[in-house]
Amino acid sequence: MIQKYPVGIQDFEKLRSENFLYVDKTEFIYKMADIGGYYFLSRPRRFGKSLFISTLECLFLAKKELFKGLYIEDKWNWEQSNPIIRMSFSNIGHKYLGLKDAIDKRLDEIAEEYNLSLVAPSIDQKFKELIQKLSAKRGKVVVLIDEYDKPIIDYLGENPDKAIENRDIMKVFYSILKDADPHLKLVFITGVSKFSRVSIFSDLNNLDDITIDSRFAGCCGITEEELADNFVEELKTLDKQEIKRWYNGYTWDSSTSVYNPFSLLNFFRKKTFQNYWFETGTPTFLIKLAEKTQLYDFSEVEIGANALAAYDIQKLELIPLMFQTGYLTIKSYSPMSDVYILGYPNNEVKKSYIEVLMAAYSQSDLGYGVVYVDKIRQLLEKGEIERLEGILNTIFKSLPYELWQKENEHFYHAIIHLTFSLLGVYIQSEVQTSDGRMDALIRLKDFVYCIEFKLDESAEKAIQQIKDKGYLVPFSAENKKLVAIGINFSREKKKVEEVKWEVIKA
Incomplete structure (x- = not known):
């Protein structure tokens, strides 16, 4: 039987009643719903936050029939239901109504659903009134807030004043929740990012942030075990390792690794390895911020725990934002120093982000870099190293002249790094050894290449560094030709001046 993949479906009732595939997340639901309380969860877009809320x-509406066969079915009291206040800031119309009016309208809509009328003059007091009246009429209230940060994210970069204005409105709106505690069963708030969390929820100091809580690390996304249990037939004919390389790798506790559900379901539907999640929308402010801060190497980024969770609309920090929006993930964590190592989660994100960043750095059309990278791959597969210099200089010749007037060493390193990082998406590529960090290590069927880049020095010096550091020694048993390549770039001539290579004997 062919499974129905719920691509883009965020409504639990529709998904279950129409027999779409559902990866059972009700164990996580039970952990928080049974206890109640106030929770905040940050996850990237398209990771199942809205489905979790649904x-x-x-x-809480006690729709027992939808939970048949799921973990929670025999653990929940289906005789009890609770009134729901559900708001999604992605579809309340804040852009054309204004945030205050949009919230006001949504509160009235919810009140009407329960045959209530609200008279309070401000959105915070109307929110309070709705909670109190629902509680008196139907019992303790469940508040579900989806995409709380959308009214801020929509204006980052282009209109920061509007983002700040919306942040302040939301702070007032949420301010009544703490004192409403006697009337509340559960408060669950989701968003893409955590910036402004302190200021928006400053009055809600009992909010439990479960973003990097190991208990909920697998609540969104698809774990390895869930993949094996729910996609048995698909995995019989498809390359599991390649699927993992492309779509797995996200973790919020440095232990539980999950697949991007949107990309994974699209892949199973189309059977093609390509960019699914990334193409649904990359915030342009992230790319502009990367250019502004001159950051381009995200393979191994160190950041303290406090910095990872610190956000200020008026002083945006690129690395925390890239983590929260899903472009970087936790690779490891040191409890002693309270430092995280971040990196790209998988091939899909790495390839797509590098392509966008290359286009931004070179002021070219998206995808131009892939053409040259593929030519480099073909040359290296054939061992035609003598043609490498020409291809690299073609890349630099295609760049607008004015870029060379304002950029220098940093610009050269950025283009070279991004080119060979993109190459590493298609082939085995590593850049770390016990003796230090090499510029590029490329492993192909018949060759292992170690490449070192120099600026205004010499290709010979680059090759000597490879030999002195023994970068190729660990690969001597692979029965392949080991080749050291030195590349020297001339700052004055603005071109690759010299490419030399040497076969290294095992």
Whole structure:
């Protein structure tokens, strides 16, 4: 039987009643719903946050028939239901109504659903009134807030004043929640990012942030175990390792690794390895911020725990934002120093982000870099190293002249790094050894290449560094030709001046 993949479906009732595939997340639901309380969860877009909220809604409305066969079915009191206040800031119309009016309208809509009328003059007091009246009429209230940060993200970069204005409106709106505690069963708030969390929820100091809580690390996304249990037939004919390389790798506790559900379901539907999640929308402010801060190497980024969770609309920090929006993930964590190592989660994100960044750095059309990278791959597969210099200089010749007037060493390193990082998406590529960090290591069927780049020095010096550091020694048993390549770039001539290579004996 062919499975129905719920691509883009965020409604739990629709998904279950129409027999779409559902990866059971109700164990996580049960952990928080049974206890109640106030929770905040940050996850990237398209990771199942809205479906998680929809599942909570159906649970508290006691729609038992939808939970048949799921973990929570025999653990929940289906005789009890709770009134729901559900708001999604992605579809309340804040852009054309204004945030205050959009919130006001949504509160009135919810009140009407429960045959209530609200008279309070401000959105915070109307929110409070709705909670109190629902509680008196139907019992303790469940508040579900989806995409809380959308009114801020929509204006980052282009209109920061509007983002700040919306942040302040939301702070007032949420300020009543703490004192409403006697009337509340559960508050669950999701968003893409955590910036402004302190200021927006400053009055809600009992909010439990479960973003990097190991108990909920697998609540969104698809784990390796869930993949094996739910896609048995698909995995019989498809390359599991390649699927993992492209779509796995996200983790919020440095232990539980999950697949991007949107990309994975699209892949199973189309059977083609390509960019699915990334193409649904990359915030342009992230790329502009990367250019502004001159950051381009995200393979191994160190950041302290406090910095990872610190956000200020008026002083945006690129690395925390890239982590929260899903372009970087946790690779490791040192409890002693409280430092995280971040990196790209998988091939899909790495390839797509590098392509966008290359286009931004070179002021060219998206995808131009892939053409040259593929030519480099073909040359290296054939061992035609003598043609490498020409291809590299073609890349630099295609760049607008004015870029060379304002950029220098940093610009050269950025283009070279991004080119060979993109090459590493298609082939085995490593850049770390016990003796230090090499510029590029490329492993092909018949060759292992180690490449070192120099600026205004010499290709011979680059080759000597490879030999002195023994970069190729660990690969001597692979029965391949080991080749050291030195590349020297001339700052004055603005071109690759010299490419030399040497076969290294094992």
